[in-house]
Amino acid sequence: MTTAERSLIEKPLVRAEGIAKTFGHGAGSVQVLRGASLTIQPQSLVAIRGRSGSGKTTLINILGALDRPTEGKVHFKGTEIGGLTEYRRNKLRRTDIGLIFQSFALVPMMSAFENVEFGLRIAGIAPDFHREYAERALELVGLKGRMKHRPFEMSGGEQQRVAIARAIAHKPSLILSDEPTAELDSKMGLQVMKVFMDLVKYEGLTVVLTTHDAAIMEIVDHVYALEDGRIAEER
Incomplete structure (x- = not known):
């Protein structure tokens, strides 16, 4: 190094x-x-x-x-x-910065890949890199073989890993x-x-x-x- x-x-x-x-002001404020x-x-x-x-x-x-x-x-x-x-x-x-929420916040009708790719679009990543970045992120969380599955077809742990993949995809x-x-x-x-x-x-x-x-x-x-x-x- x-x-x-x-x-x-x-x-x-x-x-x-x-x-x-x-939060709030005056007598009703909460610190x-x-x-x-x-x-x-x-x-x-x-x-x-x-x-x-x-x-x-x-x-x-x-x-x-x-x-x-x-x-x-x-x-x-x-x-x-x-x-x-x-x-x-x-x-x-x-x-x-990548943010992961307790509720997973996945789009129900999107596959795991589509949820991660949607995050890349929001992040402003060039479309040419979307597939590479999304697949790499899903691979890192152990879900590359499940990337066509939708949230309701996955366990809670898998859904959380999709949320992690979405948070890390833009590096x-x-x-x-x-x-x-x-x-x-x-x-x-x-x-x-x-x-x-x-x-x-x-x-x-x-x-x-x-x-x-x-x-x-x-x-x-x-x-x-x-x-x-x-x-x-x-x-």
């Missing part, structure tokens, strides 16, 4: 400083985050744990440029993203996933986590997920505990 390559890996991919988020700070290194698998209502989803949305903090800053690859225009934030999500640097195994049984959940671990190890991606699952926290590289809107513990 060259000095330049080592420097890129050692430099944080994401750095959040003093993130606060308040969800109260100064959360964390650092995400490249090529790592990171879990954010916490009880329901602790602010995990809000923090993920801010890290993924889906929302802006009321206070604090988020740096992604050295750029402070909170001050970017909406156009540049949308472009960042389309090109360098982002960062994957953000909110409770990716919450709707799965333990066996399927571990299959999904194996996919994440392989993406980090072999593809050099960075994955940040929220979870309640104690088993997941044993296999990730780093855990942040979120309590009452603050990072209370980390390992």
Whole structure:
């Protein structure tokens, strides 16, 4: 590894400083985050744990440029993203961040391939690359042989893997996933986590997920505990 390559890996991919988020105004306002700070290194698998209502989803949305903090800053690859225009934030999500939702959010009447290819169209990837990128993403999650199947013909774990394939097809640097195994049984959940671990190890991606699952926290590289809107513990 060259000095330049080592420097890129050692430099944080994401750095959040003093993130606060308040919804509403006046007496009816609710403060969800109260100064959360964390650092995400490249090529790592990171879990954010916490009880329901602790602010995990809000923090993920801010890290993924889906929302802006009321206070604090988020740096992604050295750029402070909170001050970017909406156009540049949308472009960042389309090109360098992959989002995975708990509900899978697949189009029911589209095949696995079509769901992934649809994501590539939204990301603005040139049509000439759609088949190559979609097939490669489905292969990485172990579903190349199932790419003609529609969601209702697949198990919950397979549907989640299609959602992962859609999130990685445009080759982002960062994957953000909110409770990716919450709707799965333990066996399927571990299959999904194996996919994440392989993406980090072999593809050099960075994955940040929220979870309640104690088993997941044993296999990730780093855990942040979120309590009452603050990072209370980390390992």
